[in-house]
Amino acid sequence: MEDTIAKPEEANEEVPNAVAFAAEEGSSIDPQELERLTADMIAALKTVYDPEIPCDIYELGLIYKIDIDDSRLVKVDMTLTAPGCPVAGEMPIWVRDAIATVQGVMDVEVELVFDPPWTPERMSEEAQIALGWY
Secondary structure (H helix, E strand, O other), X not given: OEEEOOOOOOOOOOOOOOOEEEEEOOOOOOHHHHHHHHHHHHXXXXXXXXXXXXXXXXXXXXXXXXXXXXXXEEEEEEOOOOOOOOOOOOHHHHXXXXXXXXXXXXXXXXXXXXXXXXXXXXXXXXXXXXXOOO
């Protein structure tokens, strides 16, 4: 079982744009260190933009889940706005490279998932305002 650590809300249908940040149950990572890693990973993700939409992938709701294990391996589940996205092969590399810059992260694995499919409802209010959809 995993514990959500970054946001008070869990990634679910009620909070469609929430990301589940989790560490292994019984993790030896200090909770304060885990909070710092989480904040730094969010900041790193906010540097990655969908080239067709002028908004970062975190606020777009493309990041579904981030797990951190005791060896500081970070596993990311992410999606795309559409399965046929022209940067489908590149965006996971951009995410990996961004998170790899976070101090304390040892390795990063990014997996593209399409279930559940992305919808505009996954965007944060910030993204909706930036795109004039609010």
